[in-house]
Amino acid sequence: MKKAGEVPDRRRRRARATGSAAVCRPDRIASDLLAWYARGRRDLPWRRSQDPYRVWVSEIMLQQTQVERVREFFVRFVDRFPTVESLAAAAEHQVLRLWEGLGYYRRARQLHAAAGLLVAEHGGHIPRDVAGLRGLPGIGRYTAAAIASIAFDLPEPIVEANSRRVIARLAGHAARLDGPGGDEPIWTIAATLVPRRQPGRFNQALMDLGALVCLPDRPLCGSCPLASHCVARLSGRTAEIPAKGSRPKVAQLHETAAVIHRAGRVLVVCRRPGEWWEGLWDFPRLPGSGRAAARGIAAAEAFRPLACGPVRRLGTINHTVTHHRIRLDVVSCAAARPGRTARGRRWVTVAALEQLAMTAPGRKIARMLSG
Numbered sequence: 305m306k307k308a309g310e311v312p313d314r315r316r317r318r319a320r321a322t323g324s325a326a327v328c329r330p331d332r333i334a335s336d337l338l339a340w341y342a343r344g345r346r347d348l349p350w351r352r353s354q355d356p357y358r359v360w361v362s363e364i365m366l367q368q369t370q371v372e373r374v375r376e377f378f379v380r381f382v383d384r385f386p387t388v389e390s391l392a393a394a395a396e397h398q399v400l401r402l403w404e405g406l407g408y409y410r411r412a413r414q415l416h417a418a419a420g421l422l423v424a425e426h427g428g429h430i431p432r433d434v435a436g437l438r439g440l441p442g443i444g445r446y447t448a449a450a451i452a453s454i455a456f457d458l459p460e461p462i463v464e465a466n467s468r469r470v471i472a473r474l475a476g477h478a479a480r481l482d483g484p485g486g487d488e489p490i491w492t493i494a495a496t497l498v499p500r501r502q503p504g505r506f507n508q509a510l511m512d513l514g515a516l517v518c519l520p521d522r523p524l525c526g527s528c529p530l531a532s533h534c535v536a537r538l539s540g541r542t543a544e545i546p547a548k549g550s551r552p553k554v555a556q557l558h559e560t561a562a563v564i565h566r567a568g569r570v571l572v573v574c575r576r577p578g579e580w581w582e583g584l585w586d587f588p589r590l591p592g593s594g595r596a597a598a599r600g601i602a603a604a605e606a607f608r609p610l611a612c613g614p615v616r617r618l619g620t621i622n623h624t625v626t627h628h629r630i631r632l633d634v635v636s637c638a639a640a641r642p643g644r645t646a647r648g649r650r651w652v653t654v655a656a657l658e659q660l661a662m663t664a665p666g667r668k669i670a671r672m673l674s675g
């Protein structure tokens with residue numbers, strides 16, 4: 305006798321035989337998924353309206369960032385900059401300060417630049433089609449389709465981490481998805497799935513299904529509204545699909561940050577183009593650990609005119625950034641002279657650090673200093 309949730313052998317064999325990059329009955333899939341979404345969708349602050357500006361900001365924040373992390377940042381951001389015009393009128397450092405802690409700061413700079421462009425060239429209106437959206441800084445294929453479908457009800461397919469997994473399993477697409485063009489078959493299938501009615505809700509439902517039910521390691525097929533359509537489940541291959549690539553190795557880095565102080569102020573430097581945290585403020589750093597590296601800072605050409613005194617150890621900070629684990633020794637030393645004035649370096653009070661957009665480790669050091 306067949307147990308509840310068990311797939312009959314006949315259907316399993318048929319799924320194995322036919323399961324290749326195709327789905328049957330997209331209309332049924334859409335209606336089953338939308339019915340589930342109406343009951344089980346996540347309550348997220350950017351879903352409370354279809355305002356294109358809010359949809360756009362949320363989609364940029366969600367790039368490479370977990371939903372739970374984005375929640376509070378999104379609310380604060382749209383509270384401070386509620387419209388395209390208000391964002392365009394802000395100074396870049398204000399936008400970066402509000403973005404601080406969310407990471408991938410290029411997104412914030414591009415969002416700000418795009419807002420300026422929209423005000424200057426589009427009367428502050430967000431384009432209503434994918435081609436227009438893709439003309440804006442920071443908006444690629446996925447983001448354009450997400451905005452077009454969610455804000456403007458256009459039947460545009462989306463593929464991101466969660467929906468990619470759901471679609472691959474649904475269609476039994478067993479090939480690797482990483483590497484150039486690996487996603488292309490998934491985009492093709494997604495285009496056949498997205499309905500003309502409620503495409504935005506459908507796309508969001510796919511993402512929710514991936515986040516809540518079709519989990520990477522142990523999909524909850526018994527609770528899945530698409531279980532009867534899913535080739536991976538019917539053919540017993542949910543563990544194999546999508547095919548997993550090798551995980552990038554995490555590299556260990558050891559650096560030293562120097563808190564150089566003089567006359568009640570500390571020296572901060574702006575991270576240069578091409579560096580991590582480009583455009584954010586930080587304490588001067590050198591590779592290597594502790595006192596040796598700090599002596600290196602004192603001796604470096606840029607800092608020699610400061611005539612730094614002996615170094616004192618303040619502590620250690622650990623931080624992870626894109627597959628790098630950084631161990632950061634923090635030392636302090638006094639400067640006898642202020643050195644030359646230069647763009648990209650400032651002497652500021654510890655209290656004034658609160659106003660600067662800082663790197664995540666720089667902010668941790670600032671908190672260490674303010675006690």
Ligand code: SF4
Pocket residue numbers: 470473474517518519523524525526528529530531532534535536537542
């Ligand atoms: S049946 Fe299982 S594998 Fe298929 S979409 Fe649903 S949760 Fe994912």
